[in-house]
Amino acid sequence: xxxxxxxxxxxxxxxxxxLAVKNRKENGQKIPHLAAILVGNDGGSMTYVNAKVKACxxxxxxxxxxxxxxxxxxxxxxxxxxxxxxxxxIDGFIVQLPLPKHINELKVTQAVDPTKDVDGFHxxxxxxxVLNLPGFLPATPAGIVxxxxxxxxxxxxxxxxxIGRSNIVGSPVSILLARNTNPGNCTVTLTHSRTKNLTEICxxxxxxxxxxxxxxxxxxxxxxxxxxxVDVGTTRVDDPSRERGWRLCGDVDxxxxxxxxSFITPVPGGVGPMTIASLMINTLxxxxxxxx
Ligand code: NAP
Numbered sequence: 001x002x003x004x005x006x007x008x009x010x011x012x013x014x015x016x017x018x019l020a021v022k023n024r025k026e027n028g029q030k031i032p033h034l035a036a037i038l039v040g041n042d043g044g045s046m047t048y049v050n051a052k053v054k055a056c057x058x059x060x061x062x063x064x065x066x067x068x069x070x071x072x073x074x075x076x077x078x079x080x081x082x083x084x085x086x087x088x089x090i091d092g093f094i095v096q097l098p099l100p101k102h103i104n105e106l107k108v109t110q111a112v113d114p115t116k117d118v119d120g121f122h123x124x125x126x127x128x129x130v131l132n133l134p135g136f137l138p139a140t141p142a143g144i145v146x147x148x149x150x151x152x153x154x155x156x157x158x159x160x161x162x163i164g165r166s167n168i169v170g171s172p173v174s175i176l177l178a179r180n181t182n183p184g185n186c187t188v189t190l191t192h193s194r195t196k197n198l199t200e201i202c203x204x205x206x207x208x209x210x211x212x213x214x215x216x217x218x219x220x221x222x223x224x225x226x227x228x229x230v231d232v233g234t235t236r237v238d239d240p241s242r243e244r245g246w247r248l249c250g251d252v253d254x255x256x257x258x259x260x261x262s263f264i265t266p267v268p269g270g271v272g273p274m275t276i277a278s279l280m281i282n283t284l285x286x287x288x289x290x291x292x
Pocket of ligand 1: 163164166273
């Protein structure tokens with residue numbers, strides 16, 4: 001079994017991006033500038049946004065963090081999005097999800113200018129992805145594909161079972177892996193909570209992508225010998241042995257599944273760092289596409 005080390009792969013992407021920023025500086029080109037909107041005080045969201053800002057600093061991107069109380073109205077948030085859409089200094093921005101219940105996430109996603117939508121959530125970017133046209137790929141699915149590519153994992157002709165059909169992970173990763181690209185050309189089975197015989201379906205998988213949000217859900221008996229397992233899940237579970245009182249837990253029962261795998265991602269240190277790396281790649285592309 002080999003670890004699919006997202007931390008290491010993401011670090012090498014950051015090195016490449018650092019070099020790209022250095023070159024841009026030397027050529028008098030614009031330094032990429034990412035803005036992030038964070039609403040409320042959810043611990044997980046704060047950690048993710050801070051990690052994104054830290055990655056910008058490390059690479060040499062400019063970054064702006066915009067914070068609001070969870071009492072912000074949908075109208076106020078949409079106004080800020082419109083402002084960022086029209087701010088030439090900002091090349092790309094994200095609105096960290098989830099948002100408070102009184103704010104319509106779809107409305108927010110659709111309000112972001114597709115040319116600044118570095119999270120790749122806008123319907124226009126999702127449509128471009130389906131048609132294999134240029135656009136921003138959603139960060140987590142793109143990170144998964146990049147992780148497979150940079151670790152020379154063959155996907156062509158393989159049977160990939162994706163567990164979970166969310167708009168931000170399961171559905172787009174199933175599309176990316178089925179496209180006529182490299183990586184891609186998988187035969188994909190997209191499963192969800194209504195899927196019958198999930199164990200039998202998973203047993204046929206050469207590659208499993210688990211994006212459910214249920215700690216340890218994928219058990220050893222669901223995985224065939226030699227499979228590649230990508231664990232997207234990041235759920236905080238209580239852990240009194242840790243100073244902070246919790247730890248991050250993936251959707252895969254790592255201890256028992258890992259010995260059967262050819263490759264498996266750890267949690268943390270697998271898909272998470274690759275998501276951030278993809279966001280950085282998209283931000284650089286945003287400024288490049290503008291020809292600045
Ligand atoms: P989500 O929107 O809650 O979707 C979960 C999906 O799992 C749904 O499609 C659901 O099916 C399916 N599901 C639930 N129980 C199932 C079961 N017993 N069998 C089969 N499918 C089942 O979650 P998400 O946003 O995709 O996130 C999934 C996990 O990934 C979470 O832990 C999240 O924190 C993590 N995540 C990590 C990153 C990262 O960068 N590492 C990024 C994004 C998300 P239905 O559609 O039928 O309800």
